[in-house]
Amino acid sequence: MTQSTVDPIAPQIASQPRRTPYFEWTAVVVLGLIALTLPAYASVYVLYMASLVAINSIATVGLNLTVGYAGLLSIGHSAFIGVGAYAAGLSMIHLGTPLFLNVIIGGVAAFLVGLVFGIPSLRIKGVYLAIATLAAQYSLYFIFQQWTSVTGGDRGLSLPPTDLFGMGDTGFYYGVLLIAAILFVAASNLFRTRLGRSFIAVRERDYAAQVLGINVVRAKLLAFGIGAAFAGVSGALTAHFLRLVNPDQFTLLVSVFFLAAVVVGGRASIVGSILGAAFMTLLPELLREILSAMPTQGQTNVAGLLSPLREIIFGLLIIGFLMFEPRGLKGILDRITGRQDRAAESEAD
Amino acid sequence: MLRQFLEFSIIGIASGGMYVLSALGFVIIFKATRIFNFAMGEMMMLPAFIFLWAMATVGLHWVLALMVAILGGIVIVLILERVVMRRMIGRPVVVLVMVTLGAGSVMRGIAGLIWGHEIVTLPNFIPRDPIFLGDILIPGKLAWSFLAAAVVAGGFVAYYRFSRAGIAIRATASDLVTAEVLGVNVRWVYTLAWMLAGVLAAVAGILAASVNGVSPQLGFVALNVLAVIMLAGMTSVFGVLVAGLFIGWLETIVGAYLSAAWQSFLPYVIVLLVMMVKPSGLFGEERVERI
Numbered sequence: 001m002t003q004s005t006v007d008p009i010a011p012q013i014a015s016q017p018r019r020t021p022y023f024e025w026t027a028v029v030v031l032g033l034i035a036l037t038l039p040a041y042a043s044v045y046v047l048y049m050a051s052l053v054a055i056n057s058i059a060t061v062g063l064n065l066t067v068g069y070a071g072l073l074s075i076g077h078s079a080f081i082g083v084g085a086y087a088a089g090l091s092m093i094h095l096g097t098p099l100f101l102n103v104i105i106g107g108v109a110a111f112l113v114g115l116v117f118g119i120p121s122l123r124i125k126g127v128y129l130a131i132a133t134l135a136a137q138y139s140l141y142f143i144f145q146q147w148t149s150v151t152g153g154d155r156g157l158s159l160p161p162t163d164l165f166g167m168g169d170t171g172f173y174y175g176v177l178l179i180a181a182i183l184f185v186a187a188s189n190l191f192r193t194r195l196g197r198s199f200i201a202v203r204e205r206d207y208a209a210q211v212l213g214i215n216v217v218r219a220k221l222l223a224f225g226i227g228a229a230f231a232g233v234s235g236a237l238t239a240h241f242l243r244l245v246n247p248d249q250f251t252l253l254v255s256v257f258f259l260a261a262v263v264v265g266g267r268a269s270i271v272g273s274i275l276g277a278a279f280m281t282l283l284p285e286l287l288r289e290i291l292s293a294m295p296t297q298g299q300t301n302v303a304g305l306l307s308p309l310r311e312i313i314f315g316l317l318i319i320g321f322l323m324f325e326p327r328g329l330k331g332i333l334d335r336i337t338g339r340q341d342r343a344a345e346s347e348a349d
Numbered sequence: 350m351l352r353q354f355l356e357f358s359i360i361g362i363a364s365g366g367m368y369v370l371s372a373l374g375f376v377i378i379f380k381a382t383r384i385f386n387f388a389m390g391e392m393m394m395l396p397a398f399i400f401l402w403a404m405a406t407v408g409l410h411w412v413l414a415l416m417v418a419i420l421g422g423i424v425i426v427l428i429l430e431r432v433v434m435r436r437m438i439g440r441p442v443v444v445l446v447m448v449t450l451g452a453g454s455v456m457r458g459i460a461g462l463i464w465g466h467e468i469v470t471l472p473n474f475i476p477r478d479p480i481f482l483g484d485i486l487i488p489g490k491l492a493w494s495f496l497a498a499a500v501v502a503g504g505f506v507a508y509y510r511f512s513r514a515g516i517a518i519r520a521t522a523s524d525l526v527t528a529e530v531l532g533v534n535v536r537w538v539y540t541l542a543w544m545l546a547g548v549l550a551a552v553a554g555i556l557a558a559s560v561n562g563v564s565p566q567l568g569f570v571a572l573n574v575l576a577v578i579m580l581a582g583m584t585s586v587f588g589v590l591v592a593g594l595f596i597g598w599l600e601t602i603v604g605a606y607l608s609a610a611w612q613s614f615l616p617y618v619i620v621l622l623v624m625m626v627k628p629s630g631l632f633g634e635e636r637v638e639r640i
Contacts (some may be wrong), residue, residue: 073443075387075450117621128624130385130446131575135617142614252569256454263447308461308565311454318451319433322444 035177039170049285051173053278054180055237060261060277061187061270062230067259068267069191070223071203076117076133077258079140080110080228082250084235086144089157089245099162099175103236110232111225113140118224122217129224137252144247156246159239176237183230188270190226199223200268253311260314263321266328275329280317284310356485357605358598363491364560365597366498370553372577372589373505374546380522380584381542383442384434387449390571391456392547393554396422397471397563398464400555404472411474419551425456426547430540438539453568460565468564475559494556501552505545506586518542522584573600573613579620 038050063077084106091097091105117136122129144151151157164171190196198219201209210216239245257280265276288306325331371393378386386392400418403409409417429452437445477489509515520528521538529535550571554563557570577596581588596616604612 067443071441071443073446128579131579132621132624134572134575135621138613138617142610146610252572256450259447259450304465305462307466308458311458311461313458315451315454315456315458318454319448322440322448322451323433323436326444 039173044169047169047173049282051169051176051241053281054173054176055234055241056258056261056281057274057277058180058183058237059231059234060258060265060273060280061184062227062234063258064227064262064265064267064270064273065187065190065199065230066224066227067262068269068273069196069203070199070220070227072122072220072224073130074133074224074227075130075252075255075259076135076137076140077227077231078250078252078254079133079137080114080231081235081238081254082140082144082245082247083110083113083228084232085239085245085249086151086157086235087232088236089159089239090150092159092239093157099164099172099240100179102240103179103233106232106236106239107229108232110235111229114225114228114231115221118221122220122224134252137255141247141250144250152246154247156244157239159243159245161243162240172240176241179233179237183233184270184274187230195219195222257314260318263318264328266330267326269328269330271333272328272330275333279329280314283313287313352484354602356487357601359482359485359487360491361598361601362594363487363495363597364601365594366495366502367553367557367560368574368577368597369502369590369593370498370549370556371571372574372581372593373502373586374549374553375574375578376581376584376586376589377509377518377542377549378546379578381518382434382438382539384445384449385442386546387446388429388453388456389546389550389574390568391453391460392422392426392550393557393571394460394563394565394567395425395456395554396551397554397558397567398460400558401464401469401471401563404474411472415555418555419548422547422551422554423544426543426550427540430543434543435536435539457565457568464565466565468562470562471555471559490560494559497552498556501549502590505549506590508545509586514538514541573616577616580616580623 035050039047042050059077059081063074066072066074066077087109088102088106092102097105113136117132118129145153147153162172162175164175167174191200198209198214199222201212201214202216202219202223206216209219238249242249261276261280262273263276264279265274266272284306287309291305291309321328327334371389374392375386375389378384378389396418399421400414403414403417404411407414433448433452434445437448475490475493479489480487480492509518517528517533517538518541520531520533521535525535528538554567557563558567561567573596574593577589577592580596581592599616599619600612603615607615
């Protein structure tokens with residue numbers, strides 16, 4: 001057994017740029033072209049869904065940095081999305097800042113708030129962080145809801161429309177696409193840097209990482225904070241997209257949604273996160289189509305059935321993928337394209 | 350003024366009884382299997398619905414309905430343990446916790462599909478007449494359900510302390526390999542721990558539902574219990590008793606004097622503060638590994 005079985009992911013990431021098979025580049029180019037030309041022929045609905053997928057992908061990639069790469073469980077991700085959304089929304093209302101500045105404001109705000117919740121819990125091993133993130137979920141929701149003078153309470157904030165490049169919805173779509181592309185490239189390049197690799201080292205064996213001179217606490221804090229920052233960016237975009245920010249967009253269920261997206265897409269994979277986010281965003285839409293197509297169900301019943309069905313399916317997806325395909329959709333994709341991964345047999349934990 | 354405070358305090362401590370039960374369920378699973386079970390709340394909620402169904406739809410006497418509900422709870426837990434959790438033993442903690450989150454989501458969805466999303470009140474089976482302690486009035490339902498919780502929790506602690514099975518669980522918790530060498534059937538211990546937690550959760554769920562009604566969202570109540578466990582320190586059975594009553598008291602006092610919105614928030618703030626000062630919780634084992 002000279003082969004490394006300890007760390008199935010790190011070598012794979014390290015060797016990715018050198019392997020770059022034609023297939024991957026072709027896929028990237030084709031998908032990029034489709035994404036760029038989408039507004040030319042797609043309906044408003046398709047464009048809307050595409051923007052939503054891109055926004056959700058950003059948050060999912062962020063959560064994957066924390067959960068998949070650094071191995072820290074966060075179940076309060078939606079609260080950090082909320083921090084970004086409120087920070088961007090407030091700045092837009094009071095200062096009239098443009099989209100690209102708001103995105104940065106949202107990201108920085110979520111990063112800082114993430115650190116506040118990360119600091120007490122990251123010093124201890126185990127599931128403490130998960131519970132601290134739950135505390136973040138509840139505390140931040142409480143603040144969103146109760147600090148009425150600033151957040152507008154349950155009614156939330158209503159925002160002016162965003163007109164990017166003078167192109168309306170299309171302009172916004174391109175804006176989201178641009179930001180998402182920058183962040184995805186940044187995220188995948190992160191794991192060629194010392195910091196990114198230290199995340200993986202900490203996940204695999206924190207003692208060993210420490211012996212190698214990695215500051216474990218700092219690595220964990222940054223992994224958590226950067227994940228939150230991605231969430232904040234996604235939140236700022238959500239605020240612009242929906243032009244409405246209210247507390248009920250940032251509940252525990254939303255956090256579970258993103259966790260499911262990470263697991264379904266494949267932990268510790270940027271491509272996986274995008275796949276997972278797309279899958280999880282489009283699935284409920286598909287479900288709704290199927291439900292409303294069923295003749296026996298009246299129109300009134302669809303909404304009532306949809307939300308429990310969604311919970312069941314999300315849960316089954318999490319369990320099913322973790323049990324049978326821990327590498328997620330990315331793993332399935334690899335198998336279909338015949339990419340024999342060294343790590344394919346061992347688990348991606 | 351003082352009388353009112355005492356009244357709120359007693360009501361709070363009484364409602365803490367339910368927290369103690371479900372927190373014990375958390376702790377027993379965590380001690381035996383190292384799994385932090387986020388599906389605990391749903392393990393409370395489904396038996397409560399089964400109880401409602403058995404009593405209101407089938408028309409059973411409440412004692413029979415209670416037995417049906419507890420049995421139902423055990424069956425659900427066994428399915429979860431056998432079909433899912435057992436296959437996951439040895440996987441990283443993060444994965445196990447995510448699986449319980451997924452299981453909770455499925456159970457919530459099933460309940461929503463069958464019973465809808467409105468809060469349903471259970472038929473009265475606990476005497477409602479208030480009980481007077483001197484001047485202080487305690488709502489009957491609360492007093493009786495606290496008593497029931499106390500009996501079940503007492504029985505559980507005694508079983509855990511003195512029975513062979515309880516000792517086996519504790520042996521497995523403290524050293525899995527040695528326990529196995531000494532002839533403890535570790536797989537059976539895992540199953541037993543899950544079953545015990547299932548029973549505790551079922552009773553806690555039915556008690557909670559009898560006071561506040563039941564809906565698929567009942568499970569989220571159990572998330573407040575997480576605050577209890579963190580405060581007590583994950584592994585301490587005694588600590589859970591104290592912390593459960595304390596959090597119940599705190600919530601009622603906060604709800605009475607501030608507002609209901611503060612209820613789900615303040616316990617967590619206290620927990621975060623405690624974690625900063627004493628990460629192992631107030632009563633936990635000092636084995637917590639700091640980085």
